[in-house]
Amino acid sequence: MLFKEKERIFLRHRKVNEKIIIVTFLMPALVLFFGLIVYPVCNTVFLSFHSWKGVYGAAKDFVGLNNYGKVLSSESFWNAMLNSVYFMIGGFVILMPLAFGLALLITSRLKGTKLMKTAFFMPVMLSTTAVALMWVYILNPSYGAANTILRAMGLDALCREWLSTPTLNVWCVVLVNEWMYAGYNMLIFAAGLVAIPDSLYEAAEIDGCSRWKKIRYISIPLSKESFKIFSVLCVTGCLKAFDLIWAMTKGGPNHTSETPATLLYNEAFTFKSFGKSSAIGVVLLVMGVVLSLLMNRLFKKEEI
Amino acid sequence: MKSKVGKLCCYVFAIIWGLITIFPLYITFLSSVKDNQGINLGMFKLPVKWLWSNYTAAFNSAHIGQAVINSISLGIMSTVIVTAVGMLAAYVLSRKRFKLKSIIYSLFLVGVMVPVHCTIIPISSLATGIGGRNSYWFLTLVYAAFNLSQAIFLFTGYLNEVNKELDEAAIIDGCNDFQLLFRVLTPVSLPIISTQAILTFVYGYGELIFAMILLSDERKYTISRAMLSFSGGYQQQLGPIFACIIFAVLPMIILYVLFHEKVQSGMLSGAVKG
Structure with a gap:
């Protein structure tokens, strides 16, 4: 009797202890998460319905959907969206084939694949602004290497003011983006390729398939998961493009190379229209979620 | 042929x-x-x-050495916080049973999807409100928060694979939760911890947008922030600017050359969760 009583107290004690442990262990993570992610997101949604000039403690007037109306009817927003579409086009037309090709290379039976892998991946490690700055100087119209090469090849007519010509400057940044992330996406594809069993290729070889056919009918269809990951990362990444474009053109000249993210930053910290900026943020958030769900759906449908 | x-x-x-x-x-x-x-x-x-004098010029005029040190220390601090906080949470999520567990876990997963740009205004006001401007502790917490979701995801996944018999043996030997986590499970999880550490460090070293918003004191600039001031292109001497770029990428290249396998697998596991 006494023994059982003691055991019960002991067990209850343990249960309380257990709860304390659970709460204290989770607390730091929850505080960080709610304080710096959940609360800011909710606050952005709240702000997007208000007009606020960013004065700390000043009143925020409710303006309904006004901010959204202003954003969605402004030319600069659609120009920025168009620029991020360029990023996406660049991603799917240039980056995807390139990264897949590199992945085929480093998973092939060639010599030196390890060295290739290490070399190709390196650009991702360099910080974005450093990469941006390197390319800004390479693309410099007067002494930059890009124009020097063109002149050396006798193609003077192709020399441009790369970063100050509208649209061309966006494409320059897109290409630098591909340069930076080719190696990274290569790894994503390579991880998928390595998982394909060798026996499939051997069977194809016995059937007399050429190298190209093996890629077309085995490597590409069986890398579907990698293509899905790539697509989701590419689309959401392009919507968020900020660092490179900011460091290379600051959205200029004359706002021609803005992306939604630089627009959002400018609205907030240059023009102090925090409501409008928040509306852009919410649009981006919703679009990101919708597009990634759409991508997932798209790839599922193909399965059937 | x-x-x-x-x-x-x-x-x-x-x-x-x-x-x-x-x-x-x-x-x-x-x-x-x-x-x-x-x-x-x-x-x-x-x-x-x-x-070679360009390098000394870069050091003296542009505070580039300071910026590199700032960036490295920010990277290290965020890494430490992410690891500690992440391991604590992951331990509970993988070893304990309680009501809200699956909800909390999926909440952290959703956190991976939140784009940074949706949060800059509130975080900026928050910084003003609690005196977090120009201070590394606030920036560190921000960096940690944005890496935490992924850390918890990776750590919990890894701990779930670790045999529970190890826990039982430790408990029989008289370990409490703290000892179990820090003496037994943390050493076992070192592979995944180092993976996440590299991810967080690379993020903290190169992060730009929060550094732009929260830092205005030039001496506190991180390397990304410091280099932005060059892209105007009005400088007289170009050589030192290039030297600065080399300074900025050097730590990353060294890190990469030393740990390239680890870095590659780490970056990959960072991608596949999405």
């Missing part, structure tokens, strides 16, 4: 892309030891005179 041609093509492709990858770094390095005249003569040419 045919396959030989194919192989050759592959090598040519590999070499061309390799050159394209190295090219900007090579140019930057060459320019970093030239004066303006040398740069104007052509970025490719080897310098007539190797001006």
